[in-house]
Amino acid sequence: MKILVCISSVPDTTSKINFTADKSAFDKNGIQWVINPLDEFALTKAVKLQESQGATVTVINVGDAVTEPVIRKALAIGANDAVRVNLDPKDSYSTAKEIAAVAQNGGYDLILCGKESLDYNGGSVPGMVAQLLNQPFVNASVGLDINGTEATAVREIEGGKETISVKLPAVIAGQKGLVDEKDLIIPNMRGIMSARTKPLQVVEATSSEVKVQGVSYDSVPPRAAVKMVSPDNLDELVRLLHEEAKVI
Amino acid sequence: MAVFVYAENINGVYKKAAFEAVSYARSVADQTGETVTAISVNPTDSSDLLYKYGASNVINIKDEGLKNFSAKAYAQAVKEVADGNIIVFPHTTDASSIAPMLAVMNGYSLITNVLEAPESVAPLQVKRRAFSGKGFMYAKAEGTGVIITVSQNAFGVKENPVSGSEEVKELSVANEDTKVISHEQSSGKLDLKEAEIVVSAGRGMKGPENWGMIEDLAGVLGAATACSKPVSDIGWRPHAEHVGQTGKSIAPNLYIAVGISGAIQHLAGVNSSKTIVVINSDAESPFYKSADYGVVGDAFQIIPALTEKIKALKG
Numbered sequence: 433m434k435i436l437v438c439i440s441s442v443p444d445t446t447s448k449i450n451f452t453a454d455k456s457a458f459d460k461n462g463i464q465w466v467i468n469p470l471d472e473f474a475l476t477k478a479v480k481l482q483e484s485q486g487a488t489v490t491v492i493n494v495g496d497a498v499t500e501p502v503i504r505k506a507l508a509i510g511a512n513d514a515v516r517v518n519l520d521p522k523d524s525y526s527t528a529k530e531i532a533a534v535a536q537n538g539g540y541d542l543i544l545c546g547k548e549s550l551d552y553n554g555g556s557v558p559g560m561v562a563q564l565l566n567q568p569f570v571n572a573s574v575g576l577d578i579n580g581t582e583a584t585a586v587r588e589i590e591g592g593k594e595t596i597s598v599k600l601p602a603v604i605a606g607q608k609g610l611v612d613e614k615d616l617i618i619p620n621m622r623g624i625m626s627a628r629t630k631p632l633q634v635v636e637a638t639s640s641e642v643k644v645q646g647v648s649y650d651s652v653p654p655r656a657a658v659k660m661v662s663p664d665n666l667d668e669l670v671r672l673l674h675e676e677a678k679v680i
Numbered sequence: 681m682a683v684f685v686y687a688e689n690i691n692g693v694y695k696k697a698a699f700e701a702v703s704y705a706r707s708v709a710d711q712t713g714e715t716v717t718a719i720s721v722n723p724t725d726s727s728d729l730l731y732k733y734g735a736s737n738v739i740n741i742k743d744e745g746l747k748n749f750s751a752k753a754y755a756q757a758v759k760e761v762a763d764g765n766i767i768v769f770p771h772t773t774d775a776s777s778i779a780p781m782l783a784v785m786n787g788y789s790l791i792t793n794v795l796e797a798p799e800s801v802a803p804l805q806v807k808r809r810a811f812s813g814k815g816f817m818y819a820k821a822e823g824t825g826v827i828i829t830v831s832q833n834a835f836g837v838k839e840n841p842v843s844g845s846e847e848v849k850e851l852s853v854a855n856e857d858t859k860v861i862s863h864e865q866s867s868g869k870l871d872l873k874e875a876e877i878v879v880s881a882g883r884g885m886k887g888p889e890n891w892g893m894i895e896d897l898a899g900v901l902g903a904a905t906a907c908s909k910p911v912s913d914i915g916w917r918p919h920a921e922h923v924g925q926t927g928k929s930i931a932p933n934l935y936i937a938v939g940i941s942g943a944i945q946h947l948a949g950v951n952s953s954k955t956i957v958v959i960n961s962d963a964e965s966p967f968y969k970s971a972d973y974g975v976v977g978d979a980f981q982i983i984p985a986l987t988e989k990i991k992a993l994k995g
Contacts, residue, residue: 445925445945449814458811471800488863491685524780524790540791550812550925550948554792555771559780568857569751571777584861586919589773590690590873592865594749603835608926609919613909623715643789643822647805650816652951656966658958663977669957672973677955679877679934680901 433487433578435478436540438531438557438669439506440468440549451649458500458551458649467502470546471507476617477576478544479510482503485659486554487542488512492534494527496520500632507621507627511547514630517638523644526637528560540601547572547605552646557576558605568601568602593596682717683709684762686733686769686778690865692724696837696874697770697830703838704830705768706734707797712766719761722752729843730975733837738844742989745850747865749774753855755781759927761849766804770874771829779827788825795834808832812925812948832873834952872921875904877934879924880950882908883962884939884979888916893983894938900991906930908940924949938979942967957985 443449444464452459467475478489491506493499494517503514517530535543543565549557562569574593575586583598588607598604619627661669673680685699685705698720705716718727718735727738739761746757753784755778758767767782769795771776771913783790793809795816804826809816872878879898891905905921923930925948935953937962940946940995947970950956958971959982968974975982 438937445948449811451815458815479903524792528780528784552810552817553808553812553929554790555776556780556783556790559777560784560790562752563781563784564753569781570858571751572773589772589863589865590695590747590871591869592863594863595861596919597859597861602857608922613913613926634793643783645820645822647815647820648818649810650818652814652816653874655956655970655972658971658974660968660974660976663975663982664983666975666986666989668758669973669975670985671991673934673957674957677934677972679955680993 433481433485433542434538435481435487435489435504435537435541436491436535437471437475437478437491438543438545438561439471439475439491439493439502440546440551441493441502442549442551449651451639451651454649456649457646465499465502467505468546468549470548470550470607472607473608473615474544475506475547476511476611476615477606479617479640480611481578481619482510490515490538492517494519494530494532503621503632504627507630507632508623509617510623512630513602514568514632516632516634517637518634522642524554524556524560525533526639526641528557528564529639529641531557531561532564534635535561542578542600543603544602545605547607555615558603562603564618565603568598570596570598570602571605573606575605576604576606576610617649681711682715682737682764684764684767685716685718686758686767686774686775687718687730687735687777689725689921690721691719692722694723694725694729695770695772697772697832698833699729699837700835701768701770701960702730702733702735703840704797704835705725706838707838708766708768708801709734711789711798711801714941717764718780719758721757727844727846732839732841734840736844738846740848740850741851743853745853745855748855750855750858751777751781752857753853755785757851757853757877757995759785760851765825768770769825769827769829776829779829786825788827789821790827791819791821792829793831794828795831796920797835797907809952811931813951814948822858825884829930840863867921870904872904872923872928873930875932877901877937878906878930878932879902879903879936879942880906880908881938882940883910883913890915890980893987897983902988908946909944937967940967941965942970988992
């Protein structure tokens with residue numbers, strides 16, 4: 433069984449998000465890059481399937497050379513090999529198109545992704561990849577078992593869960609719950625050393641078609657200073673919520 | 681031409697997100713001088729509910745094969761009836777699964793997590809959520825066909841009644857790749873992402889047995905309940921209630937955080953809330969810096985007292 437895991441390199445949670453002076457782009461200065469946290473659930477699931485089913489796990493990233501440390505981390509977590517498509521992606525479609533182009537020739541039984549990346553929050557790449565490959569797609573997956581040519585996926589629905597059987601090959605976008613947070617793999621020294629010698633293939637992009645342009649960016653305006661209310665004066669809190677904020 | 685909008689229903693009943701998406705489509709149509717056509721799959725609710733928000737046409741797809749959800753089959757069904765170059769979806773789990781597949785099928789641009797009405801429609805340019813709530817992106821669509829997903833609770837539900845007409849389309853879309861084995865849905869519980877008010881609690885509650893007072897407060901407010909990540913990780917509350925970076929992102933009118941310190945990962949999921957109240961025993965809790973109102977004190981005394989006072993207000 434061959435699994436392709438799509439990973440995105442995103443700013444570390446604690447990074448301050450700044451934009452260039454003319455607000456035309458995200459300012460990458462001083463940013464620590466990490467594997468998109470939702471992709472880590474997908475990667476860990478793939479490594480578990482590697483252990484239980486003898487699957488091979490390839491990670492793919494669409495990005496410039498700056499993303500290589502993040503790809504190496506994915507290899508240290510346990511992926512067998514990696515592909516980097518040499519393109520600084522401009523939108524979800526261009527990213528999906530490159531992933532689909534690699535997947536098309538790779539004969540993967542399963543493509544796993546996080547349901548969205550925590551930088552541009554598009555949530556579009558997995559569904560686009562599925563459609564480009566004409567494969568079934570399950571989003572927001574919180575459970576997954578593989579049995580031969582079929583997968584059983586659990587997806588979160590509003591107010592509940594749904595269990596689905598899916599014919600492989602398929603694209604599954606996961607989230608927290610696909611594996612438990614406590615089961616996420618922290619690379620050990622052996623993993624880090626072996627990642628240095630695992631194959632990381634760099635391929636050139638097949639297309640430069642972009643469907644959405646990021647024209648400008650803005651930071652979220654700060655909130656006004658907090659109004660503190662005494663615990664002995666909850667009438668005042670209720671009054672503020674009712675009369676000032678008008679939310680109750 | 682018309683602006684099309686996907687009106688999502690659950691078991692035939694329209695979601696609030698459907699009304700919000702129709703309201704949004706109406707504002708786009710006002711800019712383009714077109715009408716709004718809403719599309720729904722196997723609804724049981726009346727189309728009058730959609731006319732109320734500005735849809736003058738409703739296409740009800742009838743297809744037994746679509747009784748169970750499949751992103752691909754639903755995308756195919758919407759493709760068959762949406763004959764326009766702007767299609768609006770809510771940013772719910774199901775709709776945001778359909779939208780990318782449909783965008784590829786049609787060769788359309790896709791702009792997700794949209795927060796406001798478009799700044800312009802030709803080319804379509806619009807403000808969207810980015811960087812987990814720490815920034816905004818102004819996105820411009822290339823080409824003429826565009827699909828938009830509207831972030832829940834961002835635009836709001838706006839009444840704009842029109843007289844409408846309904847059309848039924850019988851389809852039989854192939855749905856062979858996926859099969860639903862089981863479906864569990866708790867009834868009567870408010871959808872966290874749709875809720876106008878959310879009461880959330882963290883480790884400060886000391887144990888799952890103390891959640892009764894959180895539920896009581898939520899009950900008098902008509903609110904949904906949520907929790908911080910550590911609480912869902914240790915199993916005090918289900919994962920589905922976890923709000924934050926790796927949980928759900930929400931944007932209610934009022935978010936009340938009890939016993940949550942306000943880690944940056946938590947803020948990523950809740951900082952789009954319009955009003956934030958923080959109740960914590962620790963006066964140094966970083967969450968106060970991101971709050972509108974704060975109370976320092978013992979939640980075990982404050983929450984029952986607050987519940988009583990709100991009950992009194994509501995009479």
